[in-house]
Amino acid sequence: EDQVTQSPEALRLQEGESSSLNCSYTVSGLRGLFWYRQDPGKGPEFLFTLYSAGEEKEKERLKATLTKKESFLHITAPKPEDSATYLCAVPNSGNTPLVFGKGTRLSVIA
Amino acid sequence: KAGVTQTPRYLIKTRGQQVTLSCSPISGHRSVSWYQQTPGQGLQFLFEYFSETQRNKGNFPGRFSGRQFSNSRSEMNVSTLELGDSALYLCASSSQLAGLTDTQYFGPGTRLTVL
Numbered sequence: 157e158d159q160v161t162q163s164p165e166a167l168r169l170q171e172g173e174s175s176s177l178n179c180s181y182t183v184s185g186l187r188g189l190f191w192y193r194q195d196p197g198k199g200p201e202f203l204f205t206l207y208s209a210g211e212e213k214e215k216e217r218l219k220a221t222l223t224k225k226e227s228f229l230h231i232t233a234p235k236p237e238d239s240a241t242y243l244c245a246v247p248n249s250g251n252t253p254l255v256f257g258k259g260t261r262l263s264v265i266a
Numbered sequence: 267k268a269g270v271t272q273t274p275r276y277l278i279k280t281r282g283q284q285v286t287l288s289c290s291p292i293s294g295h296r297s298v299s300w301y302q303q304t305p306g307q308g309l310q311f312l313f314e315y316f317s318e319t320q321r322n323k324g325n326f327p328g329r330f331s332g333r334q335f336s337n338s339r340s341e342m343n344v345s346t347l348e349l350g351d352s353a354l355y356l357c358a359s360s361s362q363l364a365g366l367t368d369t370q371y372f373g374p375g376t377r378l379t380v381l
Contacts, residue, residue, distance in 0.1 A: 192372070199356050205369055245309075258308045
């Protein structure tokens with residue numbers, strides 16, 4: 157069965173302290189990798205889609221990269237408002253539109 | 267463009283009752299997917315509808331069902347509620363065509379509490 161594993165489960169950063177979140181996946185024939193941000197009690201908010209190894213996308217302090225086995229979400233000089241759970245997902249080679257990782261809960265402390 | 271809307275936002279039910287949740291997709295999107303999110307299991311896929319037909323189904327019991335209308339709006343129903351059905355139910359829409367993978371956009375969710 158296709159799997160998506162995110163690490164770490166939780167990450168606590170000081171404001172301005174850059175770091176990276178990891179998403180590793182096992183799926184045959186990757187048809188895209190999706191990053192979402194989710195605030196407590198709300199629906200996931202779309203951030204990025206990556207389709208091929210070597211692809212990079214940026215949005216404000218976030219940059220997503222993709223290799224053949226994993227994706228990284230780099231957070232540069234984070235601010236408290238970046239605190240959220242970050243989810244990655246891939247389309248299953250089977251019958252589900254998206255398989256989600258459990259997420260990384262990011263806390264940025266001022 | 268208006269986003270995905272879900273109603274109601276909050277529901278409290280008792281065991282044994284049934285519940286219907288509603289989702290209106292982004293205008294022009296024909297695919298609607300439903301997910302259940304719990305702290306222990308994360309986001310789990312329930313089913314997907316495309317042009318009024320269930321195209322995919324996750325590993326949930328038959329108490330969970332859904333449908334899609336000609337205007338792409340979708341409803342999901344849970345019968346004979348159990349305590350374990352307490353969760354955030356999320357609807358996502360996309361313009362996904364068969365064989366392609368397009369971005370799914372999520373609604374705010376319906377928080378269901380079963381007492």
